[in-house]
Amino acid sequence: MRILPALVIAASLAAPPVFADEDAVGLKPEQIGQIFCLSRTGSDEGAISGLLTPELTAAIADAWARNDAWIAANPPDEKPPLGDGIQWQAWPDYAPDCTVGLATLMKTDAKVEISYAFPDSPDANFTDTLLLRRVVNEASLLEQWRIDNVAYATGGDLRTALTEAFEAP
Incomplete structure (x- = not known):
């Protein structure tokens, strides 16, 4: 039974409180960044x-x-x-390393740096930014952090890329 208090103390030391985030429940912005990197x-x-x-x-x-x-209206060989899926990051290349960087919290939104690294080609490393927004969970009526966009290291963003993918060159 002495293990439980020790675990509670260790957990409280590992995750210091973030005051701008005190009204949100569920995952913290950094945790969403970690899940994003795992993805x-x-x-x-x-x-x-679901995030x-x-x-x-x-x-x-x-x-x-x-x-x-578009597929229905065009030849099957085009x-x-x-065709490469949703552009979740600035560059389509698979990065073997993904780490969460600085998280900046405001009252209703947050930014979380996502750094991609290529150990064999360090010049190719880049950092995108998750743009989070607090939204009300309709089931619990509590606010939770959710990904609202991804700002690319190249200056663009996910929402714009979703639209521009269909514009004629």
């Missing part, structure tokens, strides 16, 4: 699908619907606009 290095978008704002979820669904319409 990227594991090539599994399913891990983040998106309803607006970003709708924008992605719309992009997939537009992609399906690559569709989302």
Whole structure:
């Protein structure tokens, strides 16, 4: 029974409180960044699908619907606009290392740096930024952090990329 108090003390020391985040429940911005990194290095978008704002979820669904319409209207040997999937990061290359950097918290939004590293090519390293927003969970009526966009190291962002993928070159 002495193990439980020791674990509680250790957990409280490992996760200091963040005052700007005191009204939100659930995952902290840094934890969302960690899940995002696991998703990227594991090539599994399913891990983040429940961590998106309803607006970003709708924008992605719309992009997939537009992609399906494009496929139906074009020859099968042409690559569709989302042929490589959703552009979750600035560069499409698989980065073997993904780490969470600085998290900046405001009252209703947060930014979490996501750094991608290529051990064999360090010049290719880059850092994108998750843009989080607090949204009300309709089931619990409590606010939770959710991914609302990704700002790319190249200056663009995910929402813009979803739209521009369908614009004629």
